[in-house]
Amino acid sequence: MLPLRGLLRQQARPLPLQYGRYIHYQSSRRPTPSAPVATTNCRKKSSESGISDAGEDETGHINTAPNESILFFDNIFPLRLQWLTRIPFLDARTIISAYRRVNSPHIALADPTGIVDRALPKNLPIKILSILPRLREGGAYVKFQHEAGISAQELEGTIKDYLKHKPIRPWFNPLRRVRTFLVKGKPWIEDLYRLPSQRVKVEFLPTTPEASAAELTQETLYSLFRRYGTILEMTSQPSDSKIAPRFAYVDFSRVRYATMAKNCMHGFILVEEHGGGKSGTLLKLSYEPKVRGKWIRDWLASHPRIVIPVVAALIAALSVSIFDPIRTWSIRLHITHGLHLEQNKYYQWVMQQLSRGYDYVRFGSKKSEDAGLDAIWEDRHSQMQQLKTWMSESADTFIVIQGPRGAGKKQLIDQALSHVPQKLVIDCKKIQDARGDSKTINAAANEVGYRPVFSWMNSFSSMIDLAAMGTIGTKTGFSETVENQLVKIWTNTTSALKGLALSHRDKKGRDAGMPDDEWLEAHPEHRPIVVIDNFLHKSNEAGANMVYDRIAEWAASLTTQNIAHVIFLTTDVSFSKSLSKALPDRVFRQIALGDCSPEVAKKVVIRHLDTDVVTREGEKKLTDSQLRTDLDELDGVIQVLGGRLTDLEFLARRIQAGETPGRAVKQIIEQSASEILKMYLLDGERTWTPQQAWVLIKELASNEELRYNEILLNDMFSKNGEQVLQNLEQAELISIASANGRPNKIKPGKPVYLSAFQYLTEDDVLRSRLDLSILSQLAAKEKSTIDACENELKLLSELPGMPAELKPRIRYLLDKALASQEKIVGYEAKQGQLKKVLTEKY
Numbered sequence: 084m085l086p087l088r089g090l091l092r093q094q095a096r097p098l099p100l101q102y103g104r105y106i107h108y109q110s111s112r113r114p115t116p117s118a119p120v121a122t123t124n125c126r127k128k129s130s131e132s133g134i135s136d137a138g139e140d141e142t143g144h145i146n147t148a149p150n151e152s153i154l155f156f157d158n159i160f161p162l163r164l165q166w167l168t169r170i171p172f173l174d175a176r177t178i179i180s181a182y183r184r185v186n187s188p189h190i191a192l193a194d195p196t197g198i199v200d201r202a203l204p205k206n207l208p209i210k211i212l213s214i215l216p217r218l219r220e221g222g223a224y225v226k227f228q229h230e231a232g233i234s235a236q237e238l239e240g241t242i243k244d245y246l247k248h249k250p251i252r253p254w255f256n257p258l259r260r261v262r263t264f265l266v267k268g269k270p271w272i273e274d275l276y277r278l279p280s281q282r283v284k285v286e287f288l289p290t291t292p293e294a295s296a297a298e299l300t301q302e303t304l305y306s307l308f309r310r311y312g313t314i315l316e317m318t319s320q321p322s323d324s325k326i327a328p329r330f331a332y333v334d335f336s337r338v339r340y341a342t343m344a345k346n347c348m349h350g351f352i353l354v355e356e357h358g359g360g361k362s363g364t365l366l367k368l369s370y371e372p373k374v375r376g377k378w379i380r381d382w383l384a385s386h387p388r389i390v391i392p393v394v395a396a397l398i399a400a401l402s403v404s405i406f407d408p409i410r411t412w413s414i415r416l417h418i419t420h421g422l423h424l425e426q427n428k429y430y431q432w433v434m435q436q437l438s439r440g441y442d443y444v445r446f447g448s449k450k451s452e453d454a455g456l457d458a459i460w461e462d463r464h465s466q467m468q469q470l471k472t473w474m475s476e477s478a479d480t481f482i483v484i485q486g487p488r489g490a491g492k493k494q495l496i497d498q499a500l501s502h503v504p505q506k507l508v509i510d511c512k513k514i515q516d517a518r519g520d521s522k523t524i525n526a527a528a529n530e531v532g533y534r535p536v537f538s539w540m541n542s543f544s545s546m547i548d549l550a551a552m553g554t555i556g557t558k559t560g561f562s563e564t565v566e567n568q569l570v571k572i573w574t575n576t577t578s579a580l581k582g583l584a585l586s587h588r589d590k591k592g593r594d595a596g597m598p599d600d601e602w603l604e605a606h607p608e609h610r611p612i613v614v615i616d617n618f619l620h621k622s623n624e625a626g627a628n629m630v631y632d633r634i635a636e637w638a639a640s641l642t643t644q645n646i647a648h649v650i651f652l653t654t655d656v657s658f659s660k661s662l663s664k665a666l667p668d669r670v671f672r673q674i675a676l677g678d679c680s681p682e683v684a685k686k687v688v689i690r691h692l693d694t695d696v697v698t699r700e701g702e703k704k705l706t707d708s709q710l711r712t713d714l715d716e717l718d719g720v721i722q723v724l725g726g727r728l729t730d731l732e733f734l735a736r737r738i739q740a741g742e743t744p745g746r747a748v749k750q751i752i753e754q755s756a757s758e759i760l761k762m763y764l765l766d767g768e769r770t771w772t773p774q775q776a777w778v779l780i781k782e783l784a785s786n787e788e789l790r791y792n793e794i795l796l797n798d799m800f801s802k803n804g805e806q807v808l809q810n811l812e813q814a815e816l817i818s819i820a821s822a823n824g825r826p827n828k829i830k831p832g833k834p835v836y837l838s839a840f841q842y843l844t845e846d847d848v849l850r851s852r853l854d855l856s857i858l859s860q861l862a863a864k865e866k867s868t869i870d871a872c873e874n875e876l877k878l879l880s881e882l883p884g885m886p887a888e889l890k891p892r893i894r895y896l897l898d899k900a901l902a903s904q905e906k907i908v909g910y911e912a913k914q915g916q917l918k919k920v921l922t923e924k925y
């Protein structure tokens with residue numbers, strides 16, 4: 084309770100004293116508005132008045148004796164600052180003191196005592212007993228005593244007329260004046276954190292527990308509450324509602340009207356003659372929070388066909404306007420290696436020295452792999468020069484470098500284009516090996532530096548579309564397929580590549596006035612290079628065509644718009660089928676890489692061995708090739724091993740480890756044989772059978788080359804033979820050579836495979852097992868032929884008579900059945916021999 088100054092009536096004018104004390108008039112001096120007022124915490128009982136923010140004696144009410152009444156003054160405190168009372172160590176006393184400090188006597192008063200003092204007319208026959216501020220409701224209760232011959236209603240009218248002619252307008256709300264009404268009910272003085280609102284809930288309660296309350300009509304409610312302010316709406320409780328007690332809502336146009344009504348009418352008893360029922364009706368008022376946005380929420384919920392597509396469009400627009408520039412910048416940074424520490428030459432040198440683990444560091448040394456490749460670059464100098472020439476031409480540069488795995492395609496690009504700073508390498512293997520839509524999108528984004536990527540949104544948006552199908556019957560279009568997501572990634576990459584190409588443009592040069600397209604066409608040397616590695620990797624898997632088709636179309640758009648040079652690296656010999664869809668009217672520039680010649684292969688191995696030669700303090704050290712006496716074997720083993728780059732590097736590492744060339748090649752052959760056995764001959768889910776692969780292995784072991792059409796005539800390839808051969812070529816078991824546009828020869832997939840095939844055929848148990856399975860299939864095929872002949876002969880025998888014209892057909896069927904039977908007998912004889920081998924050998 085705040086100890087404020089009271090007013091004592093005097094014949095001349097009232098005198099303010101501390102309220103709560105009955106002191107007779109001592110002076111006719113009227114206090115100034117800025118007179119100091121003692122304050123105390125509103126939540127603590129005042130020693131002066133006995134009234135706190137929780138009422139007299141913390142009961143929640145203000146007790147009145149005969150000839151005592153209560154007025155409620157409004158517009159004394161701001162309503163927008165109720166939240167201040169929730170701040171720790173900030174109570175009503177502090178807030179009211181702050182109001183008083185900003186008080187200006189010439190404008191308005193800022194404390195309850197001053198406002199009440201000005202609101203009461205002179206010579207008013209009342210005695211102010213106490214003033215109770217209601218900070219959250221923006222007003223104050225004034226408890227006063229009046230003479231028995233004067234009614235409280237007359238005093239209320241006098242004060243209202245006085246305030247009408249001499250209005251008081253506080254500094255925080257100068258457009259509205261202070262109002263006052265007589266408290267008719269029994270107000271509930273509480274210090275709970277309940278904020279006022281425009282809506283007041285009026286409950287109808289009985290006056291005694293055994294009595295019943297009347298439900299007031301809207302007309303009665305209007306007559307009771309209209310005097311406090313404009314009413315917007317009144318809502319009665321539905322007649323079929325089971326909620327008790329009965330209630331009604333009264334919506335005022337302003338919050339202060341609601342606070343006035345609640346403080347003046349709470350606890351009011353409406354008697355019978357005014358519609359309150361036989362025993363009267365007690366009114367209990369409380370604030371009801373009114374959700375202003377409810378009609379917006381209801382409209383949004385009732386119009387999903389409009390709302391969901393609009394929300395999807397807004398999210399898409401937000402993504403394009405905010406995230407797309409960030410993603411384009413991220414891709415540019417990825418291409419220029421702005422954040423790639425591993426591309427820094429000093430970082431590379433430090434990591435190289437740390438990885439060696441030696442007790443000294445080597446300046447100017449190169450990796451053994453790079454040194455060994457020098458011989459390859461000397462052999463492929465013409466191809467490297469051709470590639471550099473194509474990069475400087477203004478025509479469409481759609482280049483394909485095709486060769487078997489391990490032929491050095493990626494190394495050729497790195498060596499020939501090492502001077503190009505803006506180079507983007509996309510590994511299709513990482514994209515194709517990703518499992519699931521989200522992982523595929525993440526893999527594609529990582530390859531180009533597309534950040535940020537919200538791959539989880541793909542699944543989330545699919546659930547939204549599924550929910551929309553159940554509510555509105557159609558899809559919202561919010562979800563996007565993997566194909567659409569990939570197109571977005573490639574589109575942003577195109578923007579980044581074009582920006583990098585145009586960044587070299589001199590705005591003050593002679594080409595400053597040229598359009599962007601013409602400038603890009605005229606300056607091919609400034610175009611970035613896009614390298615698409617492992618193109619058509621696992622192209623026979625489901626969904627692979629979609630990924631590769633989108634990449635091919637994107638690459639075609641880069642070349643036709645002169646934005647970038649595009650180079651495809653692939654092991655697939657049928658790459659033209661996929662690329663022709665994207666550029667049907669263009670001729671691809673192609674470089675075919677094969678195995679090294681024996682002379683170059685020997686140089687590669689020797690240079691690998693001589694890489695680690697160093698000179699310290701003028702002391703010469705002999706190279707490994709000079710120290711070793713077993714390198715004479717290289718000429719022979721390289722003929723067996725072939726010129727595949729990966730096999731040569733493996734051979735050099737094994738020789739460096741201390742093995743002889745002959746022993747190293749033998750181990751390479753054994754390892755290749757194990758790979759062939761695991762990948763092609765053991766049972767599994769493949770597009771070929773182990774028997775078909777074994778036929779090729781056994782035939783190639785005795786013949787380095789096979790006729791393509793002769794294999795197709797083999798009984799094991801009578802069904803889908805060409806498709807099986809293509810799949811085996813894709814799996815790199817064999818390679819198919821062409822002449823005049825048609826396949827004509829079949830060779831081992833790698834040179835070392837020829838020796839591996841011979842090694843496998845020397846295994847009697849493996850050969851017997853696979854030959855036995857082949858013979859079983861051939862015998863089953865001949866048996867099916869005999870069954871077909873017997874069925875037809877049975878059908879012919881049932882014909883009436885025996886026409887002479889059918890005798891040749893019958894003879895043909897008998898001869899065919901006899902030939903098949905003779906083959907079965909031969910197969911069974913061979914099967915017996917093979918079974919004997921399997922039972923005798925491990």
